[in-house]
Every structure is written in structure tokens, then in C-alpha cells.
Amino acid sequence: MKKHLKPSDMAMSADCLCPIESGDLSPLPFPYEDFNSRTISPLNPEKVKNLETSLDNTLAVGIPKPASKEEEEVLIRQFLCGLKKLFEKENNWTFLQQLLLSMEHCAKCQTCSEACPVYEMSGKKDIYRPMFRAEVLRRIYNKYLKPGGKITARLTGGIDLNWTTVARLAELSYRCTLCRRCAMACPIGVDNGLITHEIRKLFSQEMGISPKELHEKGTIQHLRVGSSTGMNPLGAKDSIEFIQEEMEEITGYKVEIPWDVEGADILLIHNAGEIISWPENVGAFAIIFQAAGLSWTLSSETAGYDAVNYGVWYDDVQLSRVALRHADIARRLKVKKIVVGECGHAHKALIETADRILTGEINIPRESALVTLEDIVLGGKLQLDPRRNDFPVTLHDPCNYVRLMGIVEPQRRILRKIAPRFREMTPHGVDNYCCGGGSGFAIMSGYNFAEWRNLVSSRKKFLQILNAFENESQAAPKYVCAPCSNCKGAIRDILSYYHAGERSSLYYGGLVELIVNAMESMKKPIIHFGDQPSWT
Amino acid sequence: MPQIELAGKIYEVDEDGFLQELDKWSEEFANAYAHAEEIEGDLTEEHWKVINYLRNYFQQFGIAPMIRKICKDLKIDMKKLYELFPTGPAKGACKLAGLSKPTGCV
Numbered sequence: 001m002k003k004h005l006k007p008s009d010m011a012m013s014a015d016c017l018c019p020i021e022s023g024d025l026s027p028l029p030f031p032y033e034d035f036n037s038r039t040i041s042p043l044n045p046e047k048v049k050n051l052e053t054s055l056d057n058t059l060a061v062g063i064p065k066p067a068s069k070e071e072e073e074v075l076i077r078q079f080l081c082g083l084k085k086l087f088e089k090e091n092n093w094t095f096l097q098q099l100l101l102s103m104e105h106c107a108k109c110q111t112c113s114e115a116c117p118v119y120e121m122s123g124k125k126d127i128y129r130p131m132f133r134a135e136v137l138r139r140i141y142n143k144y145l146k147p148g149g150k151i152t153a154r155l156t157g158g159i160d161l162n163w164t165t166v167a168r169l170a171e172l173s174y175r176c177t178l179c180r181r182c183a184m185a186c187p188i189g190v191d192n193g194l195i196t197h198e199i200r201k202l203f204s205q206e207m208g209i210s211p212k213e214l215h216e217k218g219t220i221q222h223l224r225v226g227s228s229t230g231m232n233p234l235g236a237k238d239s240i241e242f243i244q245e246e247m248e249e250i251t252g253y254k255v256e257i258p259w260d261v262e263g264a265d266i267l268l269i270h271n272a273g274e275i276i277s278w279p280e281n282v283g284a285f286a287i288i289f290q291a292a293g294l295s296w297t298l299s300s301e302t303a304g305y306d307a308v309n310y311g312v313w314y315d316d317v318q319l320s321r322v323a324l325r326h327a328d329i330a331r332r333l334k335v336k337k338i339v340v341g342e343c344g345h346a347h348k349a350l351i352e353t354a355d356r357i358l359t360g361e362i363n364i365p366r367e368s369a370l371v372t373l374e375d376i377v378l379g380g381k382l383q384l385d386p387r388r389n390d391f392p393v394t395l396h397d398p399c400n401y402v403r404l405m406g407i408v409e410p411q412r413r414i415l416r417k418i419a420p421r422f423r424e425m426t427p428h429g430v431d432n433y434c435c436g437g438g439s440g441f442a443i444m445s446g447y448n449f450a451e452w453r454n455l456v457s458s459r460k461k462f463l464q465i466l467n468a469f470e471n472e473s474q475a476a477p478k479y480v481c482a483p484c485s486n487c488k489g490a491i492r493d494i495l496s497y498y499h500a501g502e503r504s505s506l507y508y509g510g511l512v513e514l515i516v517n518a519m520e521s522m523k524k525p526i527i528h529f530g531d532q533p534s535w536t
Numbered sequence: 537m538p539q540i541e542l543a544g545k546i547y548e549v550d551e552d553g554f555l556q557e558l559d560k561w562s563e564e565f566a567n568a569y570a571h572a573e574e575i576e577g578d579l580t581e582e583h584w585k586v587i588n589y590l591r592n593y594f595q596q597f598g599i600a601p602m603i604r605k606i607c608k609d610l611k612i613d614m615k616k617l618y619e620l621f622p623t624g625p626a627k628g629a630c631k632l633a634g635l636s637k638p639t640g641c642v
Contacts, residue, residue, distance in 0.1 A: 047538055218639070222640075227599075227640060228639055228641070229598075229640030229641070230639060231597060231599040232598040234596065234597055238597055239599075239605075242602065242604075246604065271641050273640050274641075276640075277641075277642045279602060308640065308641060443641055446551055446552075447551060485641045
């Protein structure tokens with residue numbers, strides 16, 4: 001196996017271009033050294049016999065191998081056709097300018113590689129360099145689509161285009177969490193995260209290739225039944241009714257959760273995964289909004305109770321369909337604004353990216369819940385006793401809040417007021433590291449992909465969490481505040497994979513739970529560490 | 537699509553062994569699958585109570601109920617639920633009930 005790989009090696013015939021071997025990954029400290037020899041389990045040959053697995057022995061997409069030479073040629077033509085469209089204004093007006101700037105100006109200085117947690121933690125595997133996959137795309141484009149490209153490719157280093165190259169590139173576009181730390185580090189502003197996104201888009205929009213968790217079980221299911229979880233409107237109502245009862249039992253505070261209130265000031269949209277997996281987050285929002293006297297509502301319309309928009313990760317058409325649905329629901333409810341709950345990618349999709357397609361009366365104001373919460377907590381609308389949060393707290397910065405949107409301080413101003421033992425991770429804010437679950441990874445667990453995530457893409461975050469608490473005893477319960485559903489899912493999986501609950505007493509949750517935990521009107525705490533209440 | 541053979545019948549499952557279509561489920565399926573989910577011996581009345589509850593809920597609402605809701609509605613505690621389904625309610629119990637693997641940000 002070649003130690004150093006060049007972009008042209010993507011066309012090379014090999015059972016596995018870049019295996020991760022035992023001992024390759026960055027070492028973990030005490031008491032996690034036993035994980036240092038761990039590597040990704042081999043794929044079951046029976047289960048993957050017709051799939052293209054030759055990139056790095058893991059699968060996110062699982063692309064079937066073409067059955068004949070003719071099929072292979074059709075697929076390559078489709079790929080080139082999609083690639084051409086990425087560079088045409090009528091087909092890619094949304095991202096063409098950023099794409100062109102990034103394609104034309106990379107100086108290959110590798111600053112991006114140093115910024116990338118996947119590259120660093122993998123033991124510096126060349127294929128995971130942010131510029132590597134961009135360079136593969138650039139060379140294909142230059143050689144096959146630029147006039148005279150095949151001649152210049154002989155001089156400047158081309159790349160052969162065969163099915164293996166194409167399929168590996170599709171898989172490789174799902175080895176980057178789109179955290180865009182590389183884009184921020186680049187001295188000339190090249191955005192390799194954006195290029196990765198464009199590659200995913202090409203495969204989905206032109207070739208129908210995407211991970212089933214994002215498309216078939218994601219946006220398609222979301223638009224059809226109302227939620228990517230499969231939850232229909234009745235299911236949302238039943239679950240929320242249950243949460244309402246539970247909240248009173250847990251905290252002793254009676255809360256009523258409003259549905260479909262026409263003309264309310266705020267339509268609050270949660271990531272519906274919260275309803276199922278982190279119901280106390282949904283309950284805590286309701287308690288805070290009620291106690292602060294806000295005029296607000298949830299929506300029981302199809303997709304009105306699920307803020308997710310997986311389209312933002314892989315497909316502009318699906319992104320637009322979901323965003324338009326959200327905006328239209330708000331318009332018909334006649335609310336003054338939408339507040340997006342603790343979900344990072346929903347912030348990106350609905351507040352940021354969708355701004356380019358929401359025009360006229362559907363351009364409903366959209367606000368981050370972090371900002372709404374800051375107004376409530378710092379505006380003195382709640383009676384708070386921070387002594388109730390007398391345990392070490394650190395904050396995970398979801399990439400979409402900090403790096404994409406610049407929402408850095410609201411969550412910190414809240415924490416400084418309610419969590420006396422709050423400490424930062426290093427680095428943090430716009431320099432944060434991704435949880436490793438970004439761009440859909442937290443919900444992708446087919447084949448051995450969850451293992452790749454826990455071992456490689458989430459590894460840096462795990463190290464950061466351990467580091468933030470290094471001066472605390474292993475036995476003292478500690479709280480990782482992660483105000484984003486996707487990040488929470490990834491962090492839950494890290495803690496479970498590395499047995500960090502047992503070994504380091506690490507717990508995790510959102511921001512609203514910490515606020516409610518400090519509210520004087522709660523008779524009992526909402527936060528528990530295992531069976532133990534966080535205060536008595 | 538992976539397949540498994542149980543009690544002489546072929547079922548389509550995903551790569552984690554979850555049945556693909558709810559209506560292909562049968563009691564024989566659950567009985568024959570129990571061993572793979574670390575349940576010793578035959579399924580008891582208590583197992584069936586959970587399985588039937590999950591199926592009803594899923595048919596009505598499109599999702600598996602929250603674990604706390606299962607416990608409350610069936611008046612059993614978490615410990616008992618894990619005793620019945622050693623691989624856990626989300627995995628073992630849902631698999632035997634023929635529910636598909638949870639999707640979305642859960």
C-alpha cells in the first residue's frame with residue numbers, strides 16, 4: 001500500500017486505497033488507552049459484495065458497482081453532465097460564485113489540512129485532506145470539461161476517469177462533516193467544505209446517489225409524513241402531550257404546550273428528534289416560554305413540527321422544498337416570526353440558506369432560539385438561582401451557529417449567568433471543532449460508518465471534552481452543554497462508545513435544560529446524573 | 537437488500553436486521569427471531585404485551601413510542617423491559633415487533 005496518495009491515485013485499482021490500521025489514529029489519554037489499538041471493523045463481505053468499498057473500507061453511501069461496461073459508461077456520462085451543470089448559472093445560481101472562487105484560487109498550501117479534525121485524527125491520511133477531494137474534482141473538470149483539457153492534463157497532472165474514481169469520490173464526499181473550519185483557516189478564502197457540498201449535490205441531483213438516511217428516510221419521508229423520524233402529526237401531538245405530563249412530574253411545574261395558535265408572536269419549530277430522544281429539551285423550552293410570558297405556538301401541520309432540513313447537506317432541490325414548506329406554514333399561521341429550536345443545521349437551512357429563495361410575503365422573519373433565550377434570561381424575565389447548577393459545565397459550539405452565523409456570545413452570556421462552574425473548551429467559538437456528527441453523520445449508521453464516526457470524525461471533540469474537565473475528579477458528574485440535536489446525537493454516541501459515562505462521569509444535554517434547572521419556580525431539578533438529581 | 541430466513545420463510549431486512557415492511561410481520565417471525573435478540577426460550581405473555589403495544593403505536597403514529605411512555609403505559613419499569621429484551625427496547629423489542637430502524641435525528 002502506498003504511504004502517500006496523490007489525487008490521481010483515486011483512479012488506481014486497489015481493494016482498498018486507504019485503510020485505517022491499528023495504531024494509526026491519534027492517541028487517547030488515560031483512562032482510554034485501551035481504545036488506542038481500535039480500528040474500524042472490516043465490512044461483512046456478504047453484505048457488501050456488489051458495493052464499491054475500495055476507498056477506505058467503510059461505507060456511508062454504499063454505491064452498487066455497474067453490472068456492465070455499458071452501464072459504467074452511462075454512469076460516467078451522467079457524472080460529467082452533472083459536473084458541467086455545477087458550473088452553469090442556470091443550473092447552479094445559488095452556489096456558482098463561491099464554487100468558482102474556490103475552484104480557481106487554491107494555492108495548495110495545506111493550511112486547510114492542518115485545520116481539519118478528520119485529517120489530523122486519522123493519522124494524517126492524505127485522502128482526508130480538505131483540498132484532496134477538491135483537487136480530484138478540479139482535475140476531472142479541467143481535463144474533461146475545459147477546452148484543451150486533455151492536453152494540459154498531460155503536463156499538469158491529470159486523473160483518469162473511471163467508475164472507481166467516480167464512486168470513490170462520492171464516498172469521499174461523505175468523509176467531511178462540512179464544518180468549514182478549513183474555509184475559515186484558508187488565507188485566501190477557498191471553501192473546500194463548499195466543494196464537498198457541491199460534489200454531494202452533483203451525485204444526488206444528477207445521479208440519484210445519496211445516503212438513504214438523508215434522502216429516502218430523510219427529506220422524502222419528512223415531506224411525505226411530516227418528519228424524518230416518521231412521526232405523523234398525530235404522533236407529534238401524542239408525544240408532546242406525554243411530555244407535558246412528564247414535565248409536571250419531573251419538575252413539579254405545570255406547563256401547557258400550545259398548538260396551532262393563529263396570530264401568535266412566535267412559531268417555535270423543534271428538531272422532531274428532540275421529541276423522541278430528548279423530550280426534556282422540548283419540555284424545557286415550553287417551561288421557559290410560558291414562565292417568560294411569551295406568545296408562542298407549535299404547529300401540527302405536516303413538517304411544521306420538524307425543523308430539520310437534510311437537503312442542506314446534499315441537495316438544493318430538497319432543501320428548497322422543505323424550507324418553502326416551513327415558511328408557508330408560518331405565513332398561514334400569521335405568526336410574527338419563526339424561532340428555530342436547538343438544531344444547528346436547521347438554523348443554516350431556514351435562517352441562512354433559505355434567505356435566497358424566500359421572497360415577498362413568505363420571507364417570514366426567522367430567529368435563533370439562542371437569541372430568544374438570551375433576551376429572556378438577560379432581560380430578567382425569569383427568577384434564577386445559579387447555585388442549583390453547581391457542577392462543571394462546558395459548552396460545545398455547533399459549527400452552524402458559530403462559524404456560519406456568528407452566534408457566539410448569546411449562549412455564553414446565558415451560561416455565565418446560570419452556570420457558575422462553566423469553562424470553555426480549547427479552542428472554542430468560531431475556532432471550535434465539529435462534534436464529528438455534522439452534515440448528517442450523526443444519523444448515518446449503516447454498515448460500519450458509526451464506528452468510523454466515533455473513532456475518526458468525533459475523536460477530536462472527545463479529546464476536547466476530556467481536556468475541558470481535566471482538573472475535575474473522574475467521579476464528579478460533568479455536563480457537556482450541546483445546544484444542537486445533531487451534535488447531541490454525536491456526543492451521546494461518543495460517550496457511549498468510549499464508556500465515558502462510567503469512566504469520567506460525563507453527561508450531556510442542551511442549553512434550555514440548564515436554564516430550567518436554575519429556575520426558582522421548579523420544585524425539583526430537570527437535570528439528573530444517572531439516578532441522582534442534580535440538586536435537592 | 538439483505539434477507540434472512542426464519543421458520544422456513546424469507547424476509548427482507550436492512551443491514552442491521554430490521555424488517556423492511558411492517559405488514560410482512562407475523563407472529564412466527566417474532567418467535568423465530570427472539571433467539572437472535574438474546575431471548576432464551578419462547579416469548580411469554582409479557583413479551584407479547586410489549587410487542588403488540590409497539591406495533592399498535594407504530595401503526596397509528598409512524599414512530600416507536602418514547603421508552604418512558606412504554607414503561608408508563610404498560611406499567612413496567614426500565615429494568616423489567618431490559619430483562620424481557622436484553623438487547624434493549626429500541627433494538628430488540630422494535631426488531632421483533634417488525635418496526636423499521638429509527639430514522640431522523642434520534
